[in-house]
Amino acid sequence: MLKIFGAVGSGSVPIEATLTLLGIPYEVIEAVTWEDEAARKRIETVNPLGQVPALVLPSGEIMTESAAILIYLADLYPQARLAPGLNDPARAQYLRWMTYVSAAIYAFAWIKDDAMRIAASKDDAPRVIDRVHDRIADCWRKMDEQITPSHYILGDELSVLNLYVTVISRFGPWRTRFYKSAPKMAEIVRQIDADPRLKEFWAKRFPFYEGWEQ
Structure with missing residues (x-):
């Protein structure tokens, strides 16, 4: 299962929405970093910037940066057509x-x-x-x-x-x-x-x- 450090109304939401549309199980680790110092320290273990989102892949590899994660997920599941393909004019x-x-x-x-x-x-x-x-x-x-x-x-x-x-x-x-x-x-x-x-x-x-x- 994928794990994502995120928060309600944050930059993790488009990633969570993408996983929802893909039907991929995932777990959200809540981290309201802008209000909670403990949450910021918790996410610093996976993202030294102390920011959400951070995606933990099944291999344990960490991805940060919302745009990069979205591009990665869309390309990983091309059958869902959530991004133009490599040869698409768009x-x-x-x-x-x-x-x-x-x-x-x-x-x-x-x-x-x-x-x-x-x-x-x-x-x-x-x-x-x-x-x-x-x-x-x-x-x-x-x-x-x-x-x-x-x-x-x-x-x-x-x-x-x-x-x-x-x-x-x-x-x-x-x-x-x-x-x-x-x-x-x-x-x-x-x-x-x-x-x-x-x-x-x-x-x-x-x-x-x-x-x-x-």
Whole structure:
């Protein structure tokens, strides 16, 4: 069985969603690293950065970095068609946008968890978060302007890229701003929010509640 260090509403969720769609048994080791020092120390045994997600393969090998894990899982089970194949014309753009979401958007989570990591003072911390949110919204806008989606972002099949965008778009600056910045992807993530295959999963791992989009 695969083991994944993760947390509700965290970057482990798209990986857990992928495993759910693949029907692969897995165990989640809860590690709310941004609130719990003990959890951070626990995950440091597998990821020295002290961050989730971290995937423990049956061999004992460790994988970190959400985009890398998603790409690996999709390629490991090509029959599920959760990623364009190596010879698929969409493959290049798939890899481009997987890396883009990770590097240009999700990477800011490290600052949002604790603005004092880069803020000059506590008074400056709220302005840092505002600037981070502005940057994220602008990155979503630029991505949205450069894609030509069909049923999903890269075509008519659900891929891990769609799961990745759906989850990360729920982080600050929150969905309302995402909808405005990325209107083409907005329709896609709403569709994935409502996917019946993930209804029970979302309820457990990233539940919808009144006002969650704000």
